Amino acid sequence: MAYYEGDITGDFVWEYDSGDEVFRYEQDPFFLQKYGAHLWTKRFWEGCGCYVEDNNLPYCMRCYDSAAEQKEHTNVDDLKNPHPSYEMRFFKEDFDEQVRPWLQVNELNAQEYIPRLTFINRADTVVCDEWECKHNQDNTGLVQEYCILKQIEYYFDHNEEPIGEECCVFQIFLP
Ligand SMILES: [Zn+2]
Numbered sequence: 001m002a003y004y005e006g007d008i009t010g011d012f013v014w015e016y017d018s019g020d021e022v023f024r025y026e027q028d029p030f031f032l033q034k035y036g037a038h039l040w041t042k043r044f045w046e047g048c049g050c051y052v053e054d055n056n057l058p059y060c061m062r063c064y065d066s067a068a069e070q071k072e073h074t075n076v077d078d079l080k081n082p083h084p085s086y087e088m089r090f091f092k093e094d095f096d097e098q099v100r101p102w103l104q105v106n107e108l109n110a111q112e113y114i115p116r117l118t119f120i121n122r123a124d125t126v127v128c129d130e131w132e133c134k135h136n137q138d139n140t141g142l143v144q145e146y147c148i149l150k151q152i153e154y155y156f157d158h159n160e161e162p163i164g165e166e167c168c169v170f171q172i173f174l175p
Contacts, residue, residue: 002029004088006170007159008151009125014144016135023135027144029086029172035102035149036094040087047074051085086172092156095168099149110146113139117147119154126155 002012012027033039042051045060047070052060059067059079070079116132128151133143155168 002026002172002174004029004170004172005125006087007125007155007168008148008170009127010148010151014140016133018135025140025144029174030088031145032088032090032148035090035145036098037088037090040089042085042087044081044085046070046076046079046081052080086174088170088172090152090168092166092168095152095156099153103146103149103153106142106146110142113143114147117150119151121158126151126158 004010004012012029014025014027016023016025030039042053044051045063048060048063050060050062059070064070064073067079071077113134114132115134116130118129118131119126120129128147131147135143152168
């Protein structure tokens with residue numbers, strides 16, 4: 001199941017129990033980009049574990065003198081680990097500019113479906129504390145985007161550290 005972990009932590013898979021039936025909905029893990037968040041894709045070199053942003057380099061020039069040397073060390077053909085690591089960064093100024101107005105417009109509508117939504121800061125990450133949702137087929141998009149955006153809002157509004165509060169950073173893990 002896809003999940004995120006960092007300044008905020010949670011799942012991208014939602015399950016609604018309507019009594020007779022459990023409805024399962026998977027959210028696009030990268031949807032925050034449309035609200036101004038930045039996705040940073042990292043790939044790692046085999047052997048040394050350095051990350052690489054530019055995918056054109058033939059080997060890790062920081063740690064090896066040639067591709068042959070790195071191959072000898074790692075014993076694999078593809079020197080870049082095939083599984084990328086995803087990091088999402090939401091800068092406070094982008095959030096203020098793009099998300100807060102969206103929240104204002106959609107708040108009342110969303111609260112109708114989500115009577116309870118509270119967050120808590122636990123072990124240096126913001127997690128959902130209480131959540132109650134009235135599910136219907138038409139509101140899944142709004143409800144889920146609203147919940148994660150509120151979680152990021154909580155992070156910005158409750159983080160009193162003098163350094164590092166201007167950006168909400170978390171890793172995205174895919175199954
Ligand atoms: Zn390296």
